[in-house]
Amino acid sequence: MAASAAISKTIYFGSFVHSKTLTELDICEKGAIGVDEEGVIRFVERDSEVENVLEKYGEWKDAKVVRIKGNGFFFPGFIDTHTHAPQHPNTGLFGKTTLLDWLQKYTFPMESSLSSLPLATRVYSNFVSRTLSHGTTTCAYYATIHVPTTNLLADICLARGQRALVGRVCMDSDLSPSTYRDASVDSAIASSKSSISYIRSIDPSGSIVRPIITPRFAPSCTPACLSALGALAAETDTFIQTHVSENASEIALVASLFPDSKSYTHVYSTANLLSPKTILAHAVHLSAPELALVKSAGAKISHCPASNTAITSGVAPIRSYLEQGLSVGLGTDVSGGFSPSILEECRQAIWASRFRAMNEGDEAKLSTEEVLYLATRGGADVVGLKGRVGGFEVGMEFDAQMVCLGAVEEGGCGDGLFEGAGGAVDVFGWEDMQERVEKWVYSGDDRNCAAVWVRGRLVHRRKGVEV
Ligand SMILES: Nc1nc2[nH]cnc2c(=O)[nH]1
Numbered sequence: 001m002a003a004s005a006a007i008s009k010t011i012y013f014g015s016f017v018h019s020k021t022l023t024e025l026d027i028c029e030k031g032a033i034g035v036d037e038e039g040v041i042r043f044v045e046r047d048s049e050v051e052n053v054l055e056k057y058g059e060w061k062d063a064k065v066v067r068i069k070g071n072g073f074f075f076p077g078f079i080d081t082h083t084h085a086p087q088h089p090n091t092g093l094f095g096k097t098t099l100l101d102w103l104q105k106y107t108f109p110m111e112s113s114l115s116s117l118p119l120a121t122r123v124y125s126n127f128v129s130r131t132l133s134h135g136t137t138t139c140a141y142y143a144t145i146h147v148p149t150t151n152l153l154a155d156i157c158l159a160r161g162q163r164a165l166v167g168r169v170c171m172d173s174d175l176s177p178s179t180y181r182d183a184s185v186d187s188a189i190a191s192s193k194s195s196i197s198y199i200r201s202i203d204p205s206g207s208i209v210r211p212i213i214t215p216r217f218a219p220s221c222t223p224a225c226l227s228a229l230g231a232l233a234a235e236t237d238t239f240i241q242t243h244v245s246e247n248a249s250e251i252a253l254v255a256s257l258f259p260d261s262k263s264y265t266h267v268y269s270t271a272n273l274l275s276p277k278t279i280l281a282h283a284v285h286l287s288a289p290e291l292a293l294v295k296s297a298g299a300k301i302s303h304c305p306a307s308n309t310a311i312t313s314g315v316a317p318i319r320s321y322l323e324q325g326l327s328v329g330l331g332t333d334v335s336g337g338f339s340p341s342i343l344e345e346c347r348q349a350i351w352a353s354r355f356r357a358m359n360e361g362d363e364a365k366l367s368t369e370e371v372l373y374l375a376t377r378g379g380a381d382v383v384g385l386k387g388r389v390g391g392f393e394v395g396m397e398f399d400a401q402m403v404c405l406g407a408v409e410e411g412g413c414g415d416g417l418f419e420g421a422g423g424a425v426d427v428f429g430w431e432d433m434q435e436r437v438e439k440w441v442y443s444g445d446d447r448n449c450a451a452v453w454v455r456g457r458l459v460h461r462r463k464g465v466e467v
């Protein structure tokens with residue numbers, strides 16, 4: 001079951017791009033990245049010809065060589081810090097709903113049907129393929145309350161080689177239908193423990209799949225359940241994911257359900273659910289005391305701008321969070337969000353920041369460099385992989401995508417490269433690398449994602465691509 005297909009020592013030749021800092025991209029036009037059999041980057045060479053690299057690293061003379069195709073570049077794999085695999089069939093279905101009626105109308109019925117193993121096999125296999133095809137090498141997944149199908153999602157991620165945090169959803173309050181909720185605190189904890197043990201049994205080192213404790217959000221859980229989950233996280237040293245402060249009606253509901261709590265965030269802090277291993281999705285409307293709580297706990301934020309716009313939750317003040325030193329990544333939040341693509345989320349983060357800028361001034365605008373940082377190194381910090389993935393540095397693991405852009409000479413869609421190559425990005429030939437990256441961010445999609453590697457293992461390749 002484990003993703004153990006042998007990989008050979010490989011040298012990746014061609015342009016590569018990754019984030020140096022939040023505001024700076026490191027662009028190398030002609031480089032080489034040497035990756036060993038464990039998927040670890042052993043050297044990074046800049047401005048080098050293939051022959052020079054092979055001469056310098058004699059012991060790599062038999063290594064496999066992968067060359068970039070066309071107007072492309074290697075880029076780190078994307079990290080989706082928040083999404084819901086069982087909601088994938090609902091992608092694009094939200095009408096004019098907002099969070100609380102959307103949950104009742106679309107989400108709970110769909111999730112509840114994912115108790116079926118055949119259906120879950122179909123939906124989860126499809127979603128993992130879909131996210132991989134968009135260059136997502138790590139994903140923090142919500143599953144459902146069902147243990148067998150949650151475990152199946154972890155099996156699929158491990159078999160396909162996608163890094164994942166997989167969470168059995170906990171919800172024992174009467175917000176959700178009686179047919180789709182945990183029967184008691186005890187059964188919620190027992191089910192979560194069972195899923196944690198299973199996921200740890202299939203990948204004991206946790207290098208590909210890890211469990212994550214998942215209280216859906218405060219209104220779905222009784223105070224006793226939240227506290228028991230806080231204790232379970234401490235006992236099992238597990239990551240935690242939940243939603244916070246997404247929408248005005250939800251915040252009012254939390255205030256009415258937890259009258260003794262000073263704030264929404266305080267509900268989680270009282271239950272010991274805020275730690276450096278906590279991923280808080282949305283965080284759109286946090287007050288200053290809530291931000292102080294998040295910061296002092298070292299909890300992380302998953303910014304989900306497509307979802308925040310689709311179900312009209314609000315526009316999160318990401319510039320301010322970054323200035324305060326909070327750790328932020330991007331999340332697709334399918335199917336509150338309408339796309340499985342983190343590249344789309346980069347655009348949406350840029351747009352959302354411009355809506356804030358219309359009231360607050362240009363300082364609020366996020367740049368291309370900043371959103372690409374959030375999509376890679378920022379996300380790595382959120383999911384506990386800081387320094388391991390998200391960039392091309394010696395000692396880091398090679399989680400990467402080969403981005404290919406079309407050339408006008410090839411008919412505008414890179415026809416000569418591989419099936420469906422090129423997509424909407426036309427390169428005329430005079431664009432410098434920075435401009436190519438910007439064109440990709442604004443007009444690119446999965447057609448530009450030719451191949452994807454996780455820890456050196458090829459996990460996706462578009463039809464016709466040879467690597
Ligand atoms: N966006 C989003 N917010 C939630 N809050 C509680 N559950 C959900 C969910 O499934 N999606």
Ligand SMILES: [Zn+2]
Nearest residue numbers: 084243281333
């Ligand atoms: Zn969500």
